[in-house]
Amino acid sequence: MIEVAAIKKGTVIDHIAAGQGLWIFNKLNLGQLGHPVVLLMNVPSKRLGKKDIIKIENYTDVDTAMLGLIGSSITVNIIENEHVVDKVPVFIPDEVRGLFSCGNPRCVTNSDAYVIPLFHLHDARSLAYVCEYCEEITKVAWK
């Protein structure tokens, strides 16, 4: 097992399904933050078998709406002085702004770059969202 030093202050995104860590890293633009970031892949886990973990030093403002859409197993721990001081709940968001695009090709959000897509949760089990602009239902499907 690779030993990785605990971070003093920052965020640990834990219980990421194995294989999704790099994808989340890219989706949340963690490489652009300018903070030290560690991505651990295929770490043995009692709950998941294998999991990925992301540790971000000196940064706590992660997009939990995005994480909730990616996986309900994900946990977000806020670290201060090497201890977990807060666990941020990750849940499927009721409202989503700009994280994915509308499935309707004629929707204004797909033709006008200045209109940020806005969706309201339609069905949590299938991750189906209704578009604010055209009322088309889009299912969030990560590849």
Ligand SMILES: [Zn+2]
């Ligand atoms: Zn739409």
